[in-house]
Amino acid sequence: MAQEISIEDFVRTCYQCGICSGACPKAVVKEGFLPRKMVHEMITGNAERELASDDAWDCLTCMNCQKKCPMKVDFVNMVRESRRAGKSSGGKIAHENTLGMDFYNILKNANVTPRRKKFLAKDTKTDENSDVLYFMGCVSYFDIIFKDDVGFEGMDIADNTIRLLNAVGVEPAVLDEEKCCGHDQYWRGDTETFEEFAKHNAAFLKKYKTIVTACPECYRTLGVEYKERLGIDLNVLHISEFLAEKISKIENSEPKKVTFHDSCRLGRFMDVYDAPRELLKKAGHDVLEMDKTKEEALCCGVSAFVNCDDENKKIRQRKMQDAVETGAEIMVTPCPKCQIHLKCLQSDKSADGYDIKIVDLTTLLAENIKGIKIDSKKEDNKERE
Amino acid sequence: MEREPNIVVFACNWCSYAGADLAGVSRIQYPPTVRLIRVMCSGRFDPDFALRAFAKGADGVLVMGCHPGDCHYVEGNLKAEVKVNMTAKLLDAVGIDPERFRLEWVSAGEGSRFASIVKEFTLTLKKLGPSPLLATPNVQKSSIAEREQVETGGS
Structure with a gap:
């Protein structure tokens, strides 16, 4: 269904007030990058020219503009679809040597089961038969890549999330089978890979009543994108919501x-x-x-x-x-x-x-x-x- | 016929590639499982090299450089060591046995060492079997389906 909507349709309601450009953090630092201008190109018949430029890749998809927009223009999805159209080659992935295509090609291979439980600290308690699943996401990979480099403490996040859940009386399930939620692929316009990940994950995730995650990107992707794009309805909570209640x-x-x-x-x-x-x-x-x-x-x-x-x-x-x-x-x-x-x-x-x-x-x-x-x-x- | 593993070797120009050359001219026998890729220094090794080799169907990846202290570029091989350790952990995390990936020091005079490393690594890979990425997808799918049946049947 989503295929029938053209990219321009996301932004057609725009009346060119320019509030988006005022709210955009990128417009402050990059001369000539203006969300209003991008939308203007889109709705005045210059979509092809706009798609060929690198503007879509410069966007942070931070949604600052969209929250301020009086016409509720769906700017971030316009950007995502523009990336997906693949007419601009302006998308450079940072850390491409480790997080580029090959890493995800291996990860999405159905015969490979990632390992994550063995990296957890010994005092964390997990239970396979729990109602609650902790979706760890990519922190175990990022921990390996960025720990020595910038001092990122990825596995600490995973360990502490499980410890906090244990402290409120929940022993969450942690699955080795779980793969990347597909957030990055989705926002880079690689919807095919995203869907592969989503279908793989959904088979396991459906069994759990509640899915808790400590990563906002997984939270958004599992909670909204899976439902909107693939009709997979999951009950997802961010760890802060889950704990604030208890x-x-x-x-x-x-x-x-x-x-x-x-x-x-x-x-x-x-x-x-x-x-x-x-x-x-x-x-x-x-x-x-x-x-x-x-x-x-x-x-x-x-x-x-x-x-x-x-x-x-x-x-x-x-x-x-x-x-x-x-x-x-x-x-x-x-x-x-x-x-x-x-x-x-x-x-x-x-x-x-x-x-x-x-x-x-x-x-x-x-x-x-x-x-x-x-x-x-x-x-x-x-x-x- | 028994399946021979495919090994991709990244060998440094100054020591290990010359070591492989020496193994050749000395007519030391070693299994034809290796594909050598010459890099100017083992420090040229990049995590993506190993990831791409595995993604394209290699069963094992070897990185070869000069012994510590012998590097033509002073400390390139030490930089390689850091990157190799990180890549091994990353491969472990995505589900590829880190035994399939190894760093070895081979100097230009160690033709026999080159041959014995290749022999030994080939044996290790034969024991491990083909790379998990090469297995037919049906096997895995059916095992998941079976497990689901067991689980739903039990509840």
């Missing part, structure tokens, strides 16, 4: 000043702003807001590893500047990839250090894992219902 208080003797980075997939794409902040407050942390926050939050600079260059670095520097200016000692990210991108800037010798610690939400909460108090009233109410 935890009443986290006792913490050392509260810290923290600031929360709203990643685009969790915030603007899925409208989850309060659950992670609620959790941080329950743990006694002082949550300081950045200049641009929630719906207006700045992107970390790259999505789906597409076209990471100097301009994207400038966006990242602005983001870090925002975070440092709040006076917080820790920047909390809910997204593993945001952590990679931001730590990449920190590890860059030419950058000015940006002296703020970047920690994943689960890692910060797991520091006080023994102080977790479960909301017993809610549990009782549920049982009575």
